[in-house]
Amino acid sequence: MTQDPIAHHDANAQPCTAPLSATLDALRAELGADAVRVGEQIGERAMTDWTRHAPTRPAALLLPRSTEEVARALAICHAAYQPVVPQGGMTGLAGGAIARANDIALSLERLAGVEEIDAASATLTVRAGTTLQTAQEAAAQAGFELALDLGARGSCQIGGNLATNAGGNRVIQSGTARDQVLGLEVVLANGDVLSSLGKMVKNNTGYDLKHWFIGSEGTLGIITRAVLRLHPQRAARHTALVALNGYDAAVNLLRRLSTRFGNDISAFEIMWPDFYDFGVKLTGTRSPFDGAHPLYALIEHAGFDADDHGERFAAALTEALDEGAIRDAVIAQSVADARALWAIRECTAEFPVRLDPINFDVSLPISVIGDFVERCRAALNERWPGNESYFFGHIGDSNLHVTVDGNSIPGVDHHAVYAFVYEMLGPLHGSVSAEHGIGLLKREFLPISRSPTELAAMAAIKHALDPHGILNPGKLF
Numbered sequence: 001m002t003q004d005p006i007a008h009h010d011a012n013a014q015p016c017t018a019p020l021s022a023t024l025d026a027l028r029a030e031l032g033a034d035a036v037r038v039g040e041q042i043g044e045r046a047m048t049d050w051t052r053h054a055p056t057r058p059a060a061l062l063l064p065r066s067t068e069e070v071a072r073a074l075a076i077c078h079a080a081y082q083p084v085v086p087q088g089g090m091t092g093l094a095g096g097a098i099a100r101a102n103d104i105a106l107s108l109e110r111l112a113g114v115e116e117i118d119a120a121s122a123t124l125t126v127r128a129g130t131t132l133q134t135a136q137e138a139a140a141q142a143g144f145e146l147a148l149d150l151g152a153r154g155s156c157q158i159g160g161n162l163a164t165n166a167g168g169n170r171v172i173q174s175g176t177a178r179d180q181v182l183g184l185e186v187v188l189a190n191g192d193v194l195s196s197l198g199k200m201v202k203n204n205t206g207y208d209l210k211h212w213f214i215g216s217e218g219t220l221g222i223i224t225r226a227v228l229r230l231h232p233q234r235a236a237r238h239t240a241l242v243a244l245n246g247y248d249a250a251v252n253l254l255r256r257l258s259t260r261f262g263n264d265i266s267a268f269e270i271m272w273p274d275f276y277d278f279g280v281k282l283t284g285t286r287s288p289f290d291g292a293h294p295l296y297a298l299i300e301h302a303g304f305d306a307d308d309h310g311e312r313f314a315a316a317l318t319e320a321l322d323e324g325a326i327r328d329a330v331i332a333q334s335v336a337d338a339r340a341l342w343a344i345r346e347c348t349a350e351f352p353v354r355l356d357p358i359n360f361d362v363s364l365p366i367s368v369i370g371d372f373v374e375r376c377r378a379a380l381n382e383r384w385p386g387n388e389s390y391f392f393g394h395i396g397d398s399n400l401h402v403t404v405d406g407n408s409i410p411g412v413d414h415h416a417v418y419a420f421v422y423e424m425l426g427p428l429h430g431s432v433s434a435e436h437g438i439g440l441l442k443r444e445f446l447p448i449s450r451s452p453t454e455l456a457a458m459a460a461i462k463h464a465l466d467p468h469g470i471l472n473p474g475k476l477f
């Protein structure tokens with residue numbers, strides 16, 4: 001695998017004021033020896049995230065069991081100017097959780113579990129190390145729905161989801177991770193616990209501090225607990241795979257279905273043929289369509305009426321078919337059918353195994369995405385003939401993913417591919433990260449999407465909350 005040469009250093013880092021051994025002794029005294037792992041005791045999981053970028057064994061791995069232990073650990077590291085890298089489920093796609101050899105990694109995995117479901121307030125209080133799937137299941141058992149959902153649900157953690165402000169499959173219906181948060185508990189760099197675990201929807205009492213930490217990628221504080229908003233369970237869920245004439249037809253279909261069903265349309269995932277064919281092959285399924293089509297959409301309708309067996313949704317698609325607005329459609333007849341269709345879209349979990357993925361997670365106005373895909377593909381083909389690239393995305397929320405397989409361009413410098421695609425994005429005022437975050441891999445491209453004034457304001461917040469620069473140094477900035 002060709003590693004890109006993005007430097008993993010922080011120009012603003014300040015030297016530690018205590019030897020590492022003294023800091024580790026202090027940590028062992030506070031947390032106990034079994035919560036401080038070093039050397040071979042640190043497994044591969046702590047060395048890199050889903051990108052498999054630059055695997056590095058950190059100087060130590062901390063496994064605190066409570067907010068208080070996180071606080072005591074950070075107080076020690078703050079006093080010693082010792083860098084700390086928060087680690088969640090390690091499913092991140094921006095290299096944000098990768099520690100350097102002299103960093104201490106702090107895993108939230110022992111800080112797991114759902115603490116409370118308050119049915120009257122429709123809230124779920126959860127510890128940061130809980131996997132998304134565990135939180136979803138707890139909500140479902142109580143008759144609610146946690147709106148956040150993404151392919152990494154079995155491994156990613158609520159803390160990581162909030163630190164990255166994850167998007168996922170249901171953003172068109174319920175918003176991003178940020179929109180699910182009512183309260184947050186965070187340990188600040190100096191070990192102070194900032195507890196804003198309120199359950200209220202309305203709370204206009206000065207700055208809404210929780211939003212500073214959501215999407216801050218572990219650079220401003222370590223999230224330890226959260227109060228999440230619960231939604232009523234949608235009893236009727238129907239999934240369809242639709243074949244389309246092209247991008248304009250997809251946008252028209254999205255608008256048509258939204259007009260008919262409002263936000264009962266919970267997912268609208270677009271797959272260009274390169275991605276679709278790869279997903280079908282990878283999952284070992286057969287395409288439900290006879291021939292090939294210019295574009296595919298995986299659409300989920302989720303309503304509240306348990307007696308709705310999908311007739312209205314099916315009728316809307318039949319009408320679109322009769323009018324020539326779509327080329328073909330299949331509707332899942334069972335949960336197993338629906339899973340098989342989703343498996344095609346979620347084949348991205350296999351990308352690091354099957355490909356040398358160079359991932360893009362860009363955001364553009366919905367109106368220009370189709371044109372961008374055509375131009376981007378043509379430009380990649382001209383620059384790197386024979387490259388294999390995959391285009392897909394959550395188009396309803398203006399999010400396009402592109403994965404270029406580095407294996408198809410032997411010896412390619414990943415960085416050159418990043419720079420090439422981002423250069424096309426700049427004039428369109430697109431975002432270099434729609435949902436995965438900046439982390440390590442997109443740091444140098446952040447100025448494409450943020451003005452000098454915005455960057456200066458971010459740096460001022462960082463300095464105010466983490467004056468010793470110990471939290472996830474070298475990420476984001």
Ligand SMILES: Cc1cc2nc3c(=O)[nH]c(=O)nc-3n(C[C@H](O)[C@H](O)[C@H](O)COP(=O)(O)OP(=O)(O)OC[C@H]3O[C@@H](n4cnc5c(N)ncnc54)[C@H](O)[C@@H]3O)c2cc1C
Pocket residue numbers: 049050085086087088089090091092093095096097108128149150151152155156157158159160161162163164165166167168169217218219221222223224348349350435436439472475
């Ligand atoms: C198959 C697959 C599908 C995916 N689909 C989506 C998708 O649809 N939408 C999407 O947005 N993302 C998606 N992702 C990316 C990833 O799952 C998300 O970014 C997720 O939110 C990361 O959570 P994590 O717990 O794995 O975080 P990690 O990878 O461990 O960390 C991510 C960042 O958060 C920081 N962090 C972690 N925990 C904390 C904490 N408690 N406090 C402070 N900082 C913390 C880390 O330092 C790092 O900067 C996908 C990934 C995979 C592998």
